[in-house]
Amino acid sequence: MTIQEVETQIVDEFAALDDWLxxxxxxxxxxxxxxxxxxxxxxxxxxxxxxxSKVWLHASYHDGKVYFTADSDAIITKGIISMLIKVLxxxxxxxxxxxxxxxxxxxxxxxxxxxxxxxxxxSMVKQMKLYAMVFAMKNK
Amino acid sequence: MPFNISDIxxxxxxxxxxxxxxxxxxxxxxxxxxxxxxxxxxxxxxYEQENCNIxxxxxxxxxxxxxxxxxARMEIREFINAPGTHEVIFTKGASESLNLIAxxxxxxxLKAGDEIITTIMEHHSNFVPWQLICEEKGANLRIxxxxxxxxxxxxxxxxxxxxxxxxxxxxxxxxxLGTINPIKEIxxxxxxxxxxxxxxxxxxxxxxTVDVSxxxxxxxxxSGHKMYAPMGIGxxxxxxxxxxxxxxxxxxxxxxxxxxxxxxxxNDLPFKFEAGTPNVxxxxxxxxxxxxMKNLGMDEIKAYEDELLKHATSRLSAIPGLRFFGTSARxxxxxxxxxxxxxxxxxxxxxxxxxxxxxxxxxxxxxxxxHFGIPGTVRASFAFYNTKEEIDLLAEAISRxxxxxx
Numbered sequence: 001m002t003i004q005e006v007e008t009q010i011v012d013e014f015a016a017l018d019d020w021l022x023x024x025x026x027x028x029x030x031x032x033x034x035x036x037x038x039x040x041x042x043x044x045x046x047x048x049x050x051x052x053s054k055v056w057l058h059a060s061y062h063d064g065k066v067y068f069t070a071d072s073d074a075i076i077t078k079g080i081i082s083m084l085i086k087v088l089x090x091x092x093x094x095x096x097x098x099x100x101x102x103x104x105x106x107x108x109x110x111x112x113x114x115x116x117x118x119x120x121x122x123s124m125v126k127q128m129k130l131y132a133m134v135f136a137m138k139n140k
Numbered sequence: 141m142p143f144n145i146s147d148i149x150x151x152x153x154x155x156x157x158x159x160x161x162x163x164x165x166x167x168x169x170x171x172x173x174x175x176x177x178x179x180x181x182x183x184x185x186x187y188e189q190e191n192c193n194i195x196x197x198x199x200x201x202x203x204x205x206x207x208x209x210x211x212a213r214m215e216i217r218e219f220i221n222a223p224g225t226h227e228v229i230f231t232k233g234a235s236e237s238l239n240l241i242a243x244x245x246x247x248x249x250l251k252a253g254d255e256i257i258t259t260i261m262e263h264h265s266n267f268v269p270w271q272l273i274c275e276e277k278g279a280n281l282r283i284x285x286x287x288x289x290x291x292x293x294x295x296x297x298x299x300x301x302x303x304x305x306x307x308x309x310x311x312x313x314x315x316x317l318g319t320i321n322p323i324k325e326i327x328x329x330x331x332x333x334x335x336x337x338x339x340x341x342x343x344x345x346x347x348x349t350v351d352v353s354x355x356x357x358x359x360x361x362x363s364g365h366k367m368y369a370p371m372g373i374g375x376x377x378x379x380x381x382x383x384x385x386x387x388x389x390x391x392x393x394x395x396x397x398x399x400x401x402x403x404x405x406x407n408d409l410p411f412k413f414e415a416g417t418p419n420v421x422x423x424x425x426x427x428x429x430x431x432x433m434k435n436l437g438m439d440e441i442k443a444y445e446d447e448l449l450k451h452a453t454s455r456l457s458a459i460p461g462l463r464f465f466g467t468s469a470r471x472x473x474x475x476x477x478x479x480x481x482x483x484x485x486x487x488x489x490x491x492x493x494x495x496x497x498x499x500x501x502x503x504x505x506x507x508x509x510x511h512f513g514i515p516g517t518v519r520a521s522f523a524f525y526n527t528k529e530e531i532d533l534l535a536e537a538i539s540r541x542x543x544x545x546x
Contacts, residue, residue, distance in 0.1 A: 020160075020493055021544070028544065052501045052516060053485040073515060074483035075545060 003095055006087050007103035014107040027079030034082040037071040048120045048127055053077045055120035059131040065090055066135055068128060080112055080121055088128055093136035097129055143444050149525050151176040162495030165530045170315050170343060170474055170521035171499055172365045179369060182428035183421045193417055195394065209420055212427035219430045220360065221351040222377050226409040230418055233374035234342040235265040237361035240376060240413065241338055242269035244386040245307060252278030255304045259284040259292055260511050261314040264504040266340040270309060290317035290466035297326065301333045308337045312344030316503045316517065317466025318474040320348065324355050331356065336382070342366055347445060347472040349438040352377050364422060369429035373422025383409050390415040441524045445473035448522045448531065455535045461542065465517050474521035479538055482545045484516040490544060494537040
């Protein structure tokens with residue numbers, strides 16, 4: 001699936017739910033299904049500080065693809081991370097750099113990605129794209 | 141005067157708006173309070189009828205605006221029972237008041253090896269300015285501990301006082317724990333050892349009667365916006381003997397007596413500390429807020445808010461797994477808690493979706509939050525326009541959070 005297709009899939013999943021509480025339940029489920037980050041990456045070196053909730057992000061690169069693992073101490077943040085990883089992990093650096101991530105806005109979670117939200121997510125997206133850029137440069 | 145809650149609520153226009161299609165429940169009063177129409181009108185009236193730069197003008201509007209401005213200073217003096225009107229300085233807020241003292245006091249009195257005492261429960265604005273000035277001067281910042289219930293460990297605090305101590309600076313009321321510190325007793329003890337005391341009253345003035353003469357504090361600071369007045373206006377009260385001795389904080393117009401190319405002499409108090417055109421609209425708003433609170437009665441406000449606190453404490457304690465931070469018997473009207481091990485950000489996000497404004501995180505008191513070893517708390521802070529019914533809805537929202545995250 002392309003990034004766009006995965007985004008559409010997520011948007012459809014949310015569109016089926018009317019109540020915001022159900023939407024948050026879905027986010028929580030996604031958070032719970034986020035694969036565990038290797039404990040050695042859940043350290044200060046990999047932390048993205050967002051004031052209120054913390055995010056740990058690790059990226060690796062092999063065979064032309066970037067792989068992300070991440071974690072957070074807050075479950076809602078974890079749920080959104082889980083979506084971002086579903087969309088952006090296992091992709092080429094170019095795909096990641098070009099991703100517009102419109103699904104966040106479409107499912108009504110835009111405020112969670114605002115830099116003023118102080119949950120580390122806005123910085124996380126920036127960091128994911130930065131990794132992609134670095135890997136792309138190494139590739140050349 | 142009986143406390144007519146529906147009349148009071150009608151004075152606060154924002155309370156009738158909705159958030160996510162639910163009526164707003166505003167429990168973030170420790171961050172900033174809402175403003176009654178009387179305050180909003182004072183600001184618009186000022187701009188519609190009286191706007192003019194104050195002091196030194198000879199024309200009608202300038203004289204009139206100056207009179208209003210100085211009358212407001214007198215009313216605020218009376219509100220905190222300061223001995224002299226010239227001891228009441230207008231600032232941008234408690235943070236600026238604290239920075240002013242840290243800077244001017246530090247410049248004048250601090251030298252290497254000296255000590256300033258503060259406490260672990262301070263807001264960053266009564267912590268960081270002291271950390272900075274101590275670093276600059278090679279002085280040491282000593283920090284008094286708290287007891288598990290969130291009260292100051294007075295024994296520890298008193299043990300920190302020694303001949304090197306230059307100043308004790310502490311909160312009247314903790315913004316995270318709600319603890320009302322026994323400042324009168326602390327001030328008396330510090331004075332016996334010859335140590336002056338600064339009180340950060342940002343969380344004090346809106347909840348309890350403040351009488352700086354009775355407290356005998358050397359300095360008392362607060363912000364207008366936490367007491368129903370606009371943002372950007374605050375007060376520094378200081379005893380005349382200190383304010384006379386301290387060097388100016390900022391310079392410019394208004395604060396000078398004579399300026400020549402060689403030398404500048406400074407204006408008398410309070411103007412020495414009020415460089416530049418002041419926030420006149422803010423002062424008009426602050427006066428209106430003071431009048432509003434006086435009209436309700438500080439004792440009546442305290443009694444009603446205590447009732448809210450009692451109700452909140454009993455309703456929320458009934459929810460299994462709630463962990464409270466700050467359980468002193470002497471508390472301002474706020475509750476700080478965690479729902480089991482649920483991250484405060486998660487809890488706050490869901491509570492927000494129920495139309496309830498609470499604050500989550502470290503509340504600008506990281507040393508205190510670190511002391512508890514937690515990621516932050518959820519804080520519901522009440523004002524006299526809140527109701528028990530609103531608190532019941534908070535309890536429901538918390539139960540919802542518990543179900544969602546279990």
